[in-house]
Amino acid sequence: MGAIPFGEAFSFAQSAPLNDDFENRIVLTGSSVTFTGTLQNATMQPGEPRAESSSGSFSVWPHGYYGLRQNSSVWYSWAASTSGPVTLEVLNFSTNDFKLGALDVWTGTNLPSGSNFVAGISLDIGRHPFITFSANSGTTYQLRVVGTNYGDFKLSITETNKPIIVVQPFSRTVSTNGSVFFGVVAAGNPPFSQPFSY
Numbered sequence: 357m358g359a360i361p362f363g364e365a366f367s368f369a370q371s372a373p374l375n376d377d378f379e380n381r382i383v384l385t386g387s388s389v390t391f392t393g394t395l396q397n398a399t400m401q402p403g404e405p406r407a408e409s410s411s412g413s414f415s416v417w418p419h420g421y422y423g424l425r426q427n428s429s430v431w432y433s434w435a436a437s438t439s440g441p442v443t444l445e446v447l448n449f450s451t452n453d454f455k456l457g458a459l460d461v462w463t464g465t466n467l468p469s470g471s472n473f474v475a476g477i478s479l480d481i482g483r484h485p486f487i488t489f490s491a492n493s494g495t496t497y498q499l500r501v502v503g504t505n506y507g508d509f510k511l512s513i514t515e516t517n518k519p520i521i522v523v524q525p526f527s528r529t530v531s532t533n534g535s536v537f538f539g540v541v542a543a544g545n546p547p548f549s550q551p552f553s554y
Contacts, residue, residue: 370396370397375431377401383432388514389434391511392508394430395508397428397505397506398429398430400426403467405469426457426458426503436496442488446511457504458479460473460502463496463498474497
């Protein structure tokens, strides 16, 4: 066996995620599912819609969101068991790169186009991304995560008529006779109410 020159660079091809292409989307089951995934080595398929508002393209987002940085996506499939509100929530994502991505929901059994768009949101630092949409019982929804090709994430999808607290109130310290503001972020069917105790 010949000697390997010192300092010679090597590169090893890594596989794309199993659900890189729409045709290979991962099926999720249950009324409340938490799941993890990655965009490591993922790609965008030819003809796959981009979530941007540039001239001549399908516009999902009214203001765009770094559309040129979208170079990867992965797909999931989930069927609603009841009709009512469904919340798709980002529990965790790689803040350095995945923040330039998006999360969106589609219907149909072929690679989506603008006609079967349901809902979507861009992923930014400083916000807690989630989507709430109205699902129909028995309808299958296609979930897409978009971003740069090395972001990891953790998501949950929940169907419920009860509100879901997606941002809990923070602990506060206040001086005597002072005032303080408490707030929560909820998803689901309004109106919402939240009791506080102190």
